[in-house]
Amino acid sequence: MNKILAGLRIVEGAAFVAAPLCGMSLAQQGADVIRFDPIEGGLDARRWPVTREGRSLYWAGLNKGKRSIAVNTRSPEGQELICGLITAPGEGNGIYLTNFPTSGWLGYDTLCKRRDDLIMMNVTGNPDGSSAVDYTLNCAVGLPFVTGPEHGGQAVNPVNHVLPAWDAIAGVTAAMGILAAERHRRLTGQGQYIKLPLADVAFAMMGNLGYVAEVQLNGEERRSCGNYLYGAYGCEFETRDTRYVYVVAITKRQWQELCETTGLGEKLETIEQLLGVDLAKEGDRFKAREAISAVLRPWFRARSLAEVRRTFDGTGVCWGPYQTFRQMVEQDARCSVQNPLFSHIDQPGIGSFLVPGSPLQFSAEVRVAPRRAPLLGEHTDQVLSEVLGLSEGQIGKLREQKVVAGPMDFR
Amino acid sequence: MNKILAGLRIVEGAAFVAAPLCGMSLAQQGADVIRFDPIEGGLDARRWPVTREGRSLYWAGLNKGKRSIAVNTRSPEGQELICGLITAPGEGNGIYLTNFPTSGWLGYDTLCKRRDDLIMMNVTGNPDGSSAVDYTLNCAVGLPFVTGPEHGGQAVNPVNHVLPAWDAIAGVTAAMGILAAERHRRLTGQGQYIKLPLADVAFAMMGNLGYVAEVQLNGEERRSCGNYLYGAYGCEFETRDTRYVYVVAITKRQWQELCETTGLGEKLETIEQLLGVDLAKEGDRFKAREAISAVLRPWFRARSLAEVRRTFDGTGVCWGPYQTFRQMVEQDARCSVQNPLFSHIDQPGIGSFLVPGSPLQFSAEVRVAPRRAPLLGEHTDQVLSEVLGLSEGQIGKLREQKVVAGPMDFR
Numbered sequence: 001m002n003k004i005l006a007g008l009r010i011v012e013g014a015a016f017v018a019a020p021l022c023g024m025s026l027a028q029q030g031a032d033v034i035r036f037d038p039i040e041g042g043l044d045a046r047r048w049p050v051t052r053e054g055r056s057l058y059w060a061g062l063n064k065g066k067r068s069i070a071v072n073t074r075s076p077e078g079q080e081l082i083c084g085l086i087t088a089p090g091e092g093n094g095i096y097l098t099n100f101p102t103s104g105w106l107g108y109d110t111l112c113k114r115r116d117d118l119i120m121m122n123v124t125g126n127p128d129g130s131s132a133v134d135y136t137l138n139c140a141v142g143l144p145f146v147t148g149p150e151h152g153g154q155a156v157n158p159v160n161h162v163l164p165a166w167d168a169i170a171g172v173t174a175a176m177g178i179l180a181a182e183r184h185r186r187l188t189g190q191g192q193y194i195k196l197p198l199a200d201v202a203f204a205m206m207g208n209l210g211y212v213a214e215v216q217l218n219g220e221e222r223r224s225c226g227n228y229l230y231g232a233y234g235c236e237f238e239t240r241d242t243r244y245v246y247v248v249a250i251t252k253r254q255w256q257e258l259c260e261t262t263g264l265g266e267k268l269e270t271i272e273q274l275l276g277v278d279l280a281k282e283g284d285r286f287k288a289r290e291a292i293s294a295v296l297r298p299w300f301r302a303r304s305l306a307e308v309r310r311t312f313d314g315t316g317v318c319w320g321p322y323q324t325f326r327q328m329v330e331q332d333a334r335c336s337v338q339n340p341l342f343s344h345i346d347q348p349g350i351g352s353f354l355v356p357g358s359p360l361q362f363s364a365e366v367r368v369a370p371r372r373a374p375l376l377g378e379h380t381d382q383v384l385s386e387v388l389g390l391s392e393g394q395i396g397k398l399r400e401q402k403v404v405a406g407p408m409d410f411r
Numbered sequence: 412m413n414k415i416l417a418g419l420r421i422v423e424g425a426a427f428v429a430a431p432l433c434g435m436s437l438a439q440q441g442a443d444v445i446r447f448d449p450i451e452g453g454l455d456a457r458r459w460p461v462t463r464e465g466r467s468l469y470w471a472g473l474n475k476g477k478r479s480i481a482v483n484t485r486s487p488e489g490q491e492l493i494c495g496l497i498t499a500p501g502e503g504n505g506i507y508l509t510n511f512p513t514s515g516w517l518g519y520d521t522l523c524k525r526r527d528d529l530i531m532m533n534v535t536g537n538p539d540g541s542s543a544v545d546y547t548l549n550c551a552v553g554l555p556f557v558t559g560p561e562h563g564g565q566a567v568n569p570v571n572h573v574l575p576a577w578d579a580i581a582g583v584t585a586a587m588g589i590l591a592a593e594r595h596r597r598l599t600g601q602g603q604y605i606k607l608p609l610a611d612v613a614f615a616m617m618g619n620l621g622y623v624a625e626v627q628l629n630g631e632e633r634r635s636c637g638n639y640l641y642g643a644y645g646c647e648f649e650t651r652d653t654r655y656v657y658v659v660a661i662t663k664r665q666w667q668e669l670c671e672t673t674g675l676g677e678k679l680e681t682i683e684q685l686l687g688v689d690l691a692k693e694g695d696r697f698k699a700r701e702a703i704s705a706v707l708r709p710w711f712r713a714r715s716l717a718e719v720r721r722t723f724d725g726t727g728v729c730w731g732p733y734q735t736f737r738q739m740v741e742q743d744a745r746c747s748v749q750n751p752l753f754s755h756i757d758q759p760g761i762g763s764f765l766v767p768g769s770p771l772q773f774s775a776e777v778r779v780a781p782r783r784a785p786l787l788g789e790h791t792d793q794v795l796s797e798v799l800g801l802s803e804g805q806i807g808k809l810r811e812q813k814v815v816a817g818p819m820d821f822r
Binding site (some may be wrong): 004005007016017021024025029043046047048049050051052057058060061062064126127131132133135136137138139140141142143144145146147148149155158159160161162163164165168169170172173175176177179180181182183184186187188190191192193194195196197199200201203204205206207208209210211212213214215216217218221222227229230231232234236244245246248250251281282283286316318319320321322323324325326327328329330332334335339340341342350351353354355356357358359360361362363364365 | 415416418427428432435436440454457458459460461462463468469471472473475537538542543544546547548549550551552553554555556557558559560566569570571572573574575576579580581583584586587588590591592593594595597598599601602603604605606607608610611612614615616617618619620621622623624625626627628629632633638640641642643645647655656657659661662692693694697727729730731732733734735736737738739740741743745746750751752753761762764765766767768769770771772773774775776
């Protein structure tokens with residue numbers, strides 16, 4: 001958490017990963033992000049992972065630092081409140097982030113009638129507006145056929161990614177887009193509608209990384225190469241104590257250090273003649289990957305992870321151990337309060353756990369502890385009073401009429 | 412491409428994926444991004460994928476829309492030029508993006524002596540400054556042990572991701588951070604040093620997505636569940652013509668549509684009694700995933716991909732086909748010039764291929780065709796003249812002394 005975006009207010013009507021991650025990224029930099037949800041909770045209110053008591057760790061994870069208002073979004077009065085929040089006057093207001101349908105009362109043109117310099121960020125599925133989620137896009141971009149054990153050029157045994165990478169990239173891209181639009185508004189006074197199709201995030205990245213060009217220019221597709229690092233040298237090894245490590249030699253220096261530190265430089269050099277390659281070149285290291293691994297493998301099998309660590313630490317060898325989630329949490333200092341990224345935060349109804357802030361460290365803004373996620377509707381009264389200027393009496397009436405509610409604990 | 416960031420200039424000294432992707436993301440929104448490299452090309456100048464002639468598609472993909480200046484960065488004269496570029500006066504100047512070591516002549520404090528409101532974005536490996544790359548971080552966050560075929564809770568057979576997801580997320584995060592810092596400078600006049608450790612990007616996201624909390628609060632780790640979508644229903648199916656599709660039912664509506672469209676609603680309902688679950692709940696659909704798949708599988712096996720498509724199109728079923736890279740490029744309209752995201756661009760020495768612009772569509776800025784990547788040093792003279800105000804004679808002398816060069820074609 002920091003305060004570099006203090007003064008910005010984003011109203012978020014969203015669910016799932018990409019758009020809530022966008023809002024959270026901005027909240028963790030000090031923007032006031034107000035998420036609105038139906039009184040019974042939104043589509044993702046109970047999303048897994050959950051605690052044993054059924055409380056959503058997903059909600060806790062992706063709504064940190066936001067304020068929450070619970071509103072009956074089907075009632076005209078509730079809709080009026082939301083529109084009022086979105087189009088509230090003031091320089092830092094008037095930013096709406098959503099992945100909901102944007103027709104009717106939440107349409108851009110409708111909202112613009114109340115604030116003509118509105119910035120609206122709409123994260124959609126496909127560019128034509130049809131639905132697409134991370135999982136139905138990831139299968140479309142070719143990667144599952146080259147993930148997992150090598151199986152030549154056959155399009156069989158697809159392996160999905162587990163990290164919703166497209167959602168994650170899209171969430172941060174949306175945050176970048178909002179800041180670009182806010183800069184534009186600050187300079188010109190002009191608001192705008194911004195569309196970010198999740199599909200375009202995925203296809204653009206596949207183009208950026210050369211997969212599209214490879215098919216078109218080389219007339220061939222990238223083939224599966226297992227856990228090898230494409231285009232340079234990278235391989236996983238098992239240690240004597242049945243741990244795994246990954247070792248990388250992308251740069252020439254990383255390669256030289258690996259040769260020196262393992263003492264296998266001379267042996268590895270013989271591969272050059274054997275296969276007619278120049279191992280100083282990253283592409284040639286990729287071509288010779290199996291021979292290189294054959295030479296290195298016994299070295300790792302003869303050593304424990306601790307021995308490997310002692311040998312490599314402080315050298316220029318680029319490597320890391322494979323860890324389970326538990327090993328990551330229990331043994332890796334980078335995923336602990338030893339790293340200022342993390343704090344222990346108490347989440348009501350859930351308990352205390354390690355919570356990350358923003359990975360961005362701004363020297364002009366002191367890093368402050370991450371803030372927890374709100375309960376559903378935790379800030380209903382506060383937001384109605386502070387942003388819309390409603391009186392206690394008016395808020396009481398809205399509560400009586402069940403137009404607003406909260407805080408609540410949805411299970 | 413668009414022009415929403417017109418007026419910003421970023422000087423980029425970087426290599427590999429994350430930092431160059433940051434620069435490109437800003438360039439594709441109209442910022443003037445000047446990448447400097449040594450005269451012989453930087454560490455990633457020849458990076459794979461390459462064309463048959465050995466030209467880097469990687470360079471072409473991650474440097475689109477930038478200008479390139481080739482400088483002997485070891486000579487005092489070359490260093491002076493780079494420092495002059497980074498600290499050039501003017502409101503939109505004074506932004507330096509790097510993943511290089513930042514000691515000595517490229518240190519923040521050194522550069523600040525020439526421009527005290529400098530913004531410097533430094534993408535590093537580990538928070539302590541030690542090296543880490545996407546591949547040595549991905550193995551540390553636990554995901555490879557739950558990717559690929561199910562194998563219970565054993566930490567065996569790690570499967571790496573192929574998409575450098577952490578690099579991609581970090582690149583966009585860095586761009587977001589630069590825009591946040593530029594807003595801060597615009598409001599306060601204050602520049603700053605921003606550090607973004609790739610490791611923190613990865614560990615923060617693992618925290619955001621609940622993996623850390625699961626270990627700490629539930630005392631257990633997420634287990635491998637193959638291609639199933641964790642916490643809701645999602646599964647891959649083979650069709651009659653040996654294609655694969657992925658089908659998702661995260662929301663209740665998606666589930667209802669799947670039941671109705673396949674005509675298997677009644678059969679699927681019997682699973683509720685069979686397993687004691689409520690399939691209207693996403694978590695219960697996850698628990699009953701194997702039974703659901705057993706019912707659905709024959710339906711897909713009896714139909715071709717075209718038949719599946721005809722049945723699902725226009726309904727609320729959330730699904731998509733698995734595609735190879737070639738199928739993505741040759742059969743998917745979203746990855747073609749039918750999608751305004753893409754244009755055919757001619758890249759000198761490489762040829763014409765499909766090039767994506769920014770996935771962000773700003774209504775206030777007309778979308779313009781993506782710009783190609785520069786040749787190494789293609790803009791050396793232009794940048795020296797335009798930004799540093801050097802005369803033709805001065806530039807000629809620098810060329811003679813081999814302080815600068817280009818354009819060149821590195822193979």
